[in-house]
Amino acid sequence: MHPTESQHFNKDIQTLRENIKRKYHQYHIRDKKAYPEIEYNTSRDNYAPLRKSFEHEFYELQGIDRRNNDIHIPSTNTLALIFSNNTYVPRKRILLTCQAYAEVSAETSDPPIDPAVSSSVPKAGALVVAKRGHTMIRLFLGVGVMISVGLLIYFLTGQPHLPPSGLTIRQPTNGQKVPMEVRIEGKVVNAQTVWIVIKYVDGLRHWVQPPITVEQDGTWKGVVYVGENVYGDVGLRSQIRAFVNPRQEIKDGQVLVSWPEAELSSKAVEVIRTPALKAHSFKAAPSNLVLEQPTNGEIVSRETFAQGRVNNATTVWIVVRDPISHDYYVQPPIEVASNGVWKGPIHIGGDNPAHIGTQTEVRAFVNPAQIYREGQALPTWPEAELSSKAVKVVRGKKR
Numbered sequence: 001m002h003p004t005e006s007q008h009f010n011k012d013i014q015t016l017r018e019n020i021k022r023k024y025h026q027y028h029i030r031d032k033k034a035y036p037e038i039e040y041n042t043s044r045d046n047y048a049p050l051r052k053s054f055e056h057e058f059y060e061l062q063g064i065d066r067r068n069n070d071i072h073i074p075s076t077n078t079l080a081l082i083f084s085n086n087t088y089v090p091r092k093r094i095l096l097t098c099q100a101y102a103e104v105s106a107e108t109s110d111p112p113i114d115p116a117v118s119s120s121v122p123k124a125g126a127l128v129v130a131k132r133g134h135t136m137i138r139l140f141l142g143v144g145v146m147i148s149v150g151l152l153i154y155f156l157t158g159q160p161h162l163p164p165s166g167l168t169i170r171q172p173t174n175g176q177k178v179p180m181e182v183r184i185e186g187k188v189v190n191a192q193t194v195w196i197v198i199k200y201v202d203g204l205r206h207w208v209q210p211p212i213t214v215e216q217d218g219t220w221k222g223v224v225y226v227g228e229n230v231y232g233d234v235g236l237r238s239q240i241r242a243f244v245n246p247r248q249e250i251k252d253g254q255v256l257v258s259w260p261e262a263e264l265s266s267k268a269v270e271v272i273r274t275p276a277l278k279a280h281s282f283k284a285a286p287s288n289l290v291l292e293q294p295t296n297g298e299i300v301s302r303e304t305f306a307q308g309r310v311n312n313a314t315t316v317w318i319v320v321r322d323p324i325s326h327d328y329y330v331q332p333p334i335e336v337a338s339n340g341v342w343k344g345p346i347h348i349g350g351d352n353p354a355h356i357g358t359q360t361e362v363r364a365f366v367n368p369a370q371i372y373r374e375g376q377a378l379p380t381w382p383e384a385e386l387s388s389k390a391v392k393v394v395r396g397k398k399r
Helices: 005-030 044-061 076-084 092-107
Strands: 128-131 134-142 151-157 165-171 181-189 193-200 206-208 219-225 237-246 262-265 269-273 287-293 303-311 315-321 328-330 341-347 359-368 384-387 391-395
Touching: 005 044, 005 076, 005 092, 044 076, 044 092, 165 237, 165 262, 181 193, 181 237, 193 219, 287 359, 287 384, 303 315, 303 359, 315 341
Parallel strands: none
Antiparallel strands: 128 134, 134 151, 165 181, 181 219, 193 206, 193 237, 237 262, 237 269, 287 303, 303 341, 315 328, 315 359, 359 384, 359 391
16 A cells, blocks of 8 residues: 555654754754753644754854844744644744754764763754855755645755835725724735734823734735723724834833834824724625615604615714704614625604604614713714615604
């Protein structure tokens, strides 16, 4: 029986794991305090020293510029997945970087060195030849499951650094109303990672969001958080900007006093907070909200139904203007069916006989800017992402 592509790939990954372990062991021999023994399990905290050895190997020993897009040091979480998840396939650049790190160990088996000389650093090995301003990395990587042709030879050359360009934020858009947790996406050329920073329009603090990895086609997607308070920040305006290659190191959750300096930055996108907590997947905005029942001029009873249609919405709110008190009363929320049709009960006026014969206005709303409850009296029509035209009805005698 011939081995399958999956078996080939699992063998390649297992070999990669063992070579990484051997390479790290060389670091451990030289400096047991900085590079302690590691338990290769699912705990990502265990892999911090291993990641540190990657950084030393490429950035310090090999002198590679940290902005070099050919090198992508795996995070501790990624390292935990590589060593504990047999189905996990790292991204191409991460896999190439791991192979470059491991191949030095595979091709140059250094004899154990006396711990007394722990101040020395690992040899560069035959695979990587480093010169100031120029680096060539020759990688041999098994890629069976990814390209189903066995082994290919990859070359990553230290060509002149191509400056990043074309950094844009596509979602959210300027003026968009957003929940606390926001999905963000954009595009950039010649970049590996995008950092997002958010600030209140009238505030001084700038919040650094989790870094976002750029895909091979230049697109990037992630989740960011607008505001600090679930309800207290509703209605506040915030600015969102994207950055590539910050001049100084920044970290997720860090609070800055100004926008960071970076090799490339986007224009600011201004958004408005809504009460929603979670982000929704990217989809078309709600549209075509129509109130079909009741109709203009219709005589209606106190208890009646509102009906209509809408696209790309899950809930419709009806608000009725009281002609006597001049308040605007929130009706029960109405669920939208999968075909866009919605229908639900509403109340036109109260038990006061003075309501009979009066003209009342009814409107429908989608995604109001604030949280409302059934029966709430508002001083005016609510702000919302989408609203219908007002329908004028006459209150009849029937209840």
